[in-house]
Amino acid sequence: MSTEYIVEMKGINKSFGGVRALRDVDLELRRGEIMGIVGDNGAGKSTLMKILSGAHLADSGEIYLDGCQVHIRNPHDSARLGISMIYQDLALFNNLDVTRNVFAGRELARGPFGWFVDKKRMSKRAEELIRDLRVDIKSPSMNVARMSGGQRQMVACARAIAFQSKVLIMDEPTAALGVTEASKLLGLIRNLKEMGLSILLITQRIPDVLAIADRVFVLKGGQRQDVLDVSQVTLDDVVTMIVKGKERNGGQVSEVAYKSFG
């Protein structure tokens, strides 16, 4: 079944204790697009994405993948469905090399009952990935603890690609990077799009979004404000939307949420 949207989230609600982090949020991600997710601190960007990746459970709401309803209860479920999230704090293993980071939790197995790891096949595959992604990592046996922020992001991307993810969620990928590395990474994200992935990009850096995204989704106080077409808007439009929201929204409730999460 092929619908216009690869991911649809409908009526997502989520509270933490007494604080409503998300209220009735709808999101539609088109096949093969890069969609920026923007909003102030505490707007609910990460929460919404973590619900899609299974790190959080929504209180209510539905998720559709390729038009079929899916139930995502944990990160394992989302991985199985082809949704990968690259976390802001980079869920990498500093004690391991690139290959083992890429395959952590989803090792290529061999032998009786699949008890043994196929190290050769994994490092070969990791090497191919590094080549395909055109990233500057010298060897798959390099330890990630010794890598720069940009290289680490690339390892995280390679991890997502290795498992034929269809949807990739990136949480502030450029936040900790210098200018050169950030632009390299944005290039990589474009490559990923060309490889057919649909990408959700959480970011505070609006220029990044304007540079590579197709559309931008604006959240404020846990509510969807609007989805803007990047080709139709300016930096100012997006910032205004983030700060003020749509006229009908705004108000005190958002303030409360802001204080609690900021």
Place this chain on the structure above:
Amino acid sequence: MSRIDWSGLKKYAVVFVLLVLMGLFSLASPYFLTVRNLTNIVTQNTYFIIVAVGLSFVMIGGGIDLSVGYQMSLVGVITAMAMVVYHLPVWLAVVIGLALGTTLGLVNGLIVTSIRIFPLIATLATSTVFQGISYIVSRANTFRAYPDQFLWLTKGRLLGVPVDVLLALIIVILVTILYYETVFGFRLITLGGNEEAARLSGINTRRMKIAMYTICGFFTAIATMVMISKANTTNPSFGPGTEFIALTAAIVGGVSFMGGEGNIPSLVAGVFLLAVLGNGMQLAGWGTYAQFIVRGLILLGAVAFDEYQRNVARTMQKTG
């Protein structure tokens, strides 16, 4: 620029220190470097090796088990009582002992994962519980004179090698393969490296943690069999203290206190380092009790080195 890369050094440091120590003691005492003495060191330490290997599962997985000493105490008296009080067949007594040890490990795993408290405190608590049970069940009695079949474990020989030495060797080889070649071993190291990331990678971290404590309990029980067979006697005070030596040996052998790192050959070298130290100090006439002080200092030094190494890695990551 020219920052020293310690990681290579760390891998072999323990072997190097072991050799230096052996050289030192061979100068200090003519009896040290004799076949007989070295054979003694090996055969006296088989059960420490087995405990340390068991503990490595927990430590590499990012946990700690301080209760292995009293696990040994309890498993020891139960196994001994099964043989000398209830006159059960040796194989049944051993099966009971191994099943009990595995269960104690399972209990630790369930507690650590259910209550989500520091494993250091959790296993300190269970340790005391095991101690109490051990003394109550045994009424603080000593049980000695086991059947020959049971003593075969340490007195017997296969292919000219003492059975317990062979057993320790097989365990060391199998577990080394497990860490380097199996999905379980890979995931354990992954879990120890970053638990949250492991969870987000879809690894069932709770099940892994329960498994590592259970495996530790199983190996601890095997070690207990060797320990009481070698002594041909046991009471509730047999076992406690082992946890300290196994823990120190593991850390000296490069198993990180923070998890995610370690290899079995170095761990074995760590056990021998402590053993050689005790033995050598005794032969050289430096006193038996001074070795406790030295062991404590070694533990401190090894942990400090581990921590220092981590800081270097962290700095390199920032500036890299």
